[in-house]
Amino acid sequence: MQFFVTSAEKNISFKVEHQCPQCGAPLTLGEETLFFVCGFCRVRSCISQRGFFRYYFPLSPEAPGDSDVIYLPYWRFKGVRYACHFSGVKPRFLDISALAMEGVSPHIPFSLGLRAQALPLKLVSSETRGKFIRPCKFKTSIHPSGQTVRSIKKDQTPVFQEDIGETTSLIYSPFYIHKNRLFDGILNKPIQTMLPGDMDITALPLCRPEKETLFVTGICPDCGWDLEGHKNSFVLVCRNCQTLWQTRGNRLGKIRYGCATPSHPDDVMIPFWKMNVNISPIALESYADLVRMGNLPRAIQPDWENQSLHFWTPAFKIRPNVFLRLNSQLAITQPNPRLEKKIQKNNHLPITLASSEAIQSIKITLASLVRPLKNHLPSLAGTIISPKNIRLVFLPFEPRHHEYFHRDLNVAINKNILALSGNL
Numbered sequence: 133m134q135f136f137v138t139s140a141e142k143n144i145s146f147k148v149e150h151q152c153p154q155c156g157a158p159l160t161l162g163e164e165t166l167f168f169v170c171g172f173c174r175v176r177s178c179i180s181q182r183g184f185f186r187y188y189f190p191l192s193p194e195a196p197g198d199s200d201v202i203y204l205p206y207w208r209f210k211g212v213r214y215a216c217h218f219s220g221v222k223p224r225f226l227d228i229s230a231l232a233m234e235g236v237s238p239h240i241p242f243s244l245g246l247r248a249q250a251l252p253l254k255l256v257s258s259e260t261r262g263k264f265i266r267p268c269k270f271k272t273s274i275h276p277s278g279q280t281v282r283s284i285k286k287d288q289t290p291v292f293q294e295d296i297g298e299t300t301s302l303i304y305s306p307f308y309i310h311k312n313r314l315f316d317g318i319l320n321k322p323i324q325t326m327l328p329g330d331m332d333i334t335a336l337p338l339c340r341p342e343k344e345t346l347f348v349t350g351i352c353p354d355c356g357w358d359l360e361g362h363k364n365s366f367v368l369v370c371r372n373c374q375t376l377w378q379t380r381g382n383r384l385g386k387i388r389y390g391c392a393t394p395s396h397p398d399d400v401m402i403p404f405w406k407m408n409v410n411i412s413p414i415a416l417e418s419y420a421d422l423v424r425m426g427n428l429p430r431a432i433q434p435d436w437e438n439q440s441l442h443f444w445t446p447a448f449k450i451r452p453n454v455f456l457r458l459n460s461q462l463a464i465t466q467p468n469p470r471l472e473k474k475i476q477k478n479n480h481l482p483i484t485l486a487s488s489e490a491i492q493s494i495k496i497t498l499a500s501l502v503r504p505l506k507n508h509l510p511s512l513a514g515t516i517i518s519p520k521n522i523r524l525v526f527l528p529f530e531p532r533h534h535e536y537f538h539r540d541l542n543v544a545i546n547k548n549i550l551a552l553s554g555n556l
């Protein structure tokens with residue numbers, strides 16, 4: 133099986149220093165890595181993360197040896213913010229960091245800045261000395277670079293927005309107090325003299341981030357076969373017993389999937405999340421409801437009133453405009469191919485978009501479909517979407533000169549945005 137990567141992954145990513153959980157060998161992996169084969173002991177491992185990935189920058193070796201290190205949390209978000217306006221959905225790529233603390237001294241840097249790109253990140257281990265400050269919630273601290281909420285003009289404020297991440301992580305940056313001054317522990321420079329009325333950052337609530345990162349051995353829990361996957365895959369494959377797996381805490385959980393039958397060995401199997409969801413409080417249950425809300429140019433057939441609605445989204449990262457187009461096209465066409473539980477010998481595209489993000493994207497799909505936006509967008513903003521039934525579906529796409537094409541669905545994906553990455 134060959135795997136492909138999407139061009140979205142070619143952006144700069146941070147490097148993270150790990151240790152092989154099996155043999156202890158040092159490994160440097162990209163921050164998006166979820167699956168790896170150790171170069172020393174050849175054991176396969178999956179990285180399972182509770183919540184967000186948490187890393188830290190080490191303290192400068194020039195810092196005084198007796199200093200009390202305090203690690204301050206920063207949210208990092210790399211991905212696409214889909215801002216839903218009355219004029220339409222406007223995607224924007226963001227790569228930002230922001231201090232994950234509220235009400236602290238303005239001397240403390242608000243973002244990680246450029247220093248972050250030059251240094252390797254490390255995973256916090258139980259031996260990492262220092263105090264780790266508990267972060268505030270993700271949504272409350274992240275704003276587009278250089279903008280505060282107040283500086284966005286009222287007519288530019290979206291009705292709502294969703295962040296679909298390539299990376300959402302928490303990065304701890306070191307600080308220390310020396311001779312009553314607060315020092316930046318990377319640059320080794322004083323940033324503030326501590327005054328009696330200042331907030332005592334050493335007294336803030338603490339946490340130990342290493343409890344949240346787990347390693348799971350990459351072998352099939354059912355048959356013991358080696359699992360296969362691309363390094364950034366959320367979902368791993370057992371070719372022996374034809375099962376798909378995903379980390380859930382300290383174990384692997386089975387994924388429901390189906391494969392449509394390819395008509396040619398050269399067809400590329402492209403993964404999608406197929407979702408049946410509860411949408412409340414707006415009434416959107418049947419395909420007829422969607423046709424009405426979208427003012428789609430179709431005469432409603434009586435059986436559409438009972439046809440339950442499925443949303444589909446690419447299970448891989450792809451340019452925002454293509455992502456929006458595919459989501460809308462598949463919601464309108466409601467594909468219903470015959471599926472079997474079988475991994476084909478064809479090339480497969482790896483699954484690099486989590487099912488939670490697929491669920492999150494439904495609101496954006498609806499924002500790009502419903503008309504008129506003036507009537508529907510405010511109620512969509514407060515809508516809660518919860519999954520009822522979700523499964524992974526591989527659809528065969530025929531390779532053509534410039535694109536991969538699905539004949540029945542009349543869906544094309546440009547070849548340039550899905551580049552071949554070689555064998556695994």
Ligand SMILES: [Zn+2]
Binds near residue numbers: 152153154155156172
């Ligand atoms: Zn190893």
Ligand SMILES: [Zn+2]
Binds near residue numbers: 353
């Ligand atoms: Zn197996």
